[in-house]
Amino acid sequence: MDRKFAALSMDVEDWYHLDCLQSCNPDTSKSMLDGFVNYAEMLNRHGIKATFFVLGELAQQARETLLYLDGCGHEIACHGMHHTPPTSLSPAAFAEQLRCAKQTLEDLLGKEVTGYRAPQNALDDERLAIVQKIGFHYDASWLDAPEHPISRRLHFSGWEEPLPGTRWRDGFCELPLCGSTLLGRPLCISGGGWMHVLPWHGVMKPLIAAYLREARVYTLCAYPFEFSDRAMPSLSGVSLQTRLRVLKSPGAMERRVEQLIDMLEHHAFEFATFEDLSHQLRREARP
Ligand SMILES: [Zn+2]
Secondary structure, eight states: OOOOEEEEEEEEEGGGGOOOGGGGGGOSOOOHHHHHHHHHHHOOOOOOOEEEEEEETTTTTTTTHHHHHHHOOOOOEEOOSSOOGGGGSOOOHHHHHHHHHHHHHHHHTTTTOOOEEGGGOOOOOHHHHHHHHTTEEEEOOOEEEETOOOHHTTOTTTTTSTTOOEETTTTEEEEEEEEETTTTEEOOSSSHHHHEEEEEEEEIOOOOOOOOHHHHHHEEEEOOOOOOOOSOOOOOOOHHHHHHHTTTTTTTHHHHHHHHHHHHHHTTTEEEEHHHHHHHHHHHHOO
């Protein structure tokens, strides 16, 4: 039987890094990073090794937790230095920030950091080539959903697809977020706003279940604010859509991820870090 892999991750950033909140001048003195620890503890209870894409600017603040998680066998990967979308930076400025972020994490951990996910998933072909050139082994920014704005910026002509949805070329892997369609429109089923907004039992869970019946790779991207014990700081001047995007009820995401883990186990997925999955892709790719 073909092996199937589930790679769970979190983008280690605070609530005020969310792109949809940038216009409301968020109060950065308030933090919801406790959700980072809550999520990691939940995964530890399940014995699942996951990947944490960490912002370089938070590395010192989260130092003890990062060292602890590294010691537990989780993977620490890179989410850039600040939460600036790469496509808003010149290629040279992006390369400089990315080198700095990689070095910051490697100095803290004392080991190589091999994976990257772009803030706001905002990579194009030119900047993806920079990610590879700087020495990362894989990127995890792309969304495998045709016609979705995130999927349109990257093109993989000439790349192999060692496992359905993944891409591989010259020893470098793309490990995407998973996409599906709802009422003919593409959407991400690996986390993000739709996980909050759409009814879980009526819509999101059945969509993911249908995906898992066919897929060989599933990835999850969680955010600390979703697992925080603290309430979202008051938001002024944001749209109803944004309020829904960051809506959270206590314990809701924990319960959803617990059910997701049950579904993945039911469908015989093996849990892997993104780095483990990138090694698996190399084995599956043509020599
Ligand atoms: Zn992010």
